Amino acid sequence: MITTILWDVDGTLLNFTYSQELALKKCFQSAGLMITEEILKRYDRINDSYWKRLELGEVTKAQLLIGRFQTLFEEFGIENVDLERFGKEYQQELGNIYQYIDDSCNICQALRGQVDQYVITNGVTLTQRNKLKLSGLDVWMKDIFISEEIGVPKPDPLFFVKCLQKVTEKDRSHILVVGDSLTSDIKGGIQAGLKTCWYRPNGTVNETPWVPDYEISHLNQIFTILEHSLLN
Numbered sequence: 001m002i003t004t005i006l007w008d009v010d011g012t013l014l015n016f017t018y019s020q021e022l023a024l025k026k027c028f029q030s031a032g033l034m035i036t037e038e039i040l041k042r043y044d045r046i047n048d049s050y051w052k053r054l055e056l057g058e059v060t061k062a063q064l065l066i067g068r069f070q071t072l073f074e075e076f077g078i079e080n081v082d083l084e085r086f087g088k089e090y091q092q093e094l095g096n097i098y099q100y101i102d103d104s105c106n107i108c109q110a111l112r113g114q115v116d117q118y119v120i121t122n123g124v125t126l127t128q129r130n131k132l133k134l135s136g137l138d139v140w141m142k143d144i145f146i147s148e149e150i151g152v153p154k155p156d157p158l159f160f161v162k163c164l165q166k167v168t169e170k171d172r173s174h175i176l177v178v179g180d181s182l183t184s185d186i187k188g189g190i191q192a193g194l195k196t197c198w199y200r201p202n203g204t205v206n207e208t209p210w211v212p213d214y215e216i217s218h219l220n221q222i223f224t225i226l227e228h229s230l231l232n
């Protein structure tokens, strides 16, 4: 029986791609730079690779926040940008823009009373706290765990150890991790002995060794999983 859900945020409860695109456009504009579809696409790739490297412990969070823009600007021959300032402004904008995935806020609201809900996210504290507050999602969460505050990112086992110390439910088989990333949410959840649910709305194929207990293509399928878990 599932009593507790640990939610990933970006790409699971909130549309990260949407926030990222708008925030980038705003920052480019305020720096007096032109932005193209090509730059947006390339940034997405560069950013992804930096986050993967962070998961692997190859770069620090501080290196990621600046490095992704440095790499992008170098590739496109964009010069004379105050990277520090650009990065800060971007982070702020990112926290001001949100879009729900699959009516996530109402789904979390409907789950209240049925399960305890927590957030587990690798984002930046300022950005994530802002976004969760503005979107109203924070109201339904018993606690919010952000990697920057925890000290290590998902899927590091220590991240889960520290979160679980604060989670009320102590039986790990009653805790479900829901997230869109196989390499951070699902891998981390499995390694921590938790139940896992992979959110994959676009039919991505799992090419990793990490096999989740459940797969969903719409967040409202979580209700079926909870019903099903009552029988087990």
Ligand SMILES: [Mg+2]
Binding pocket: 008, 009, 010, 011, 012, 179, 180, 181
């Ligand atoms: Mg995610």
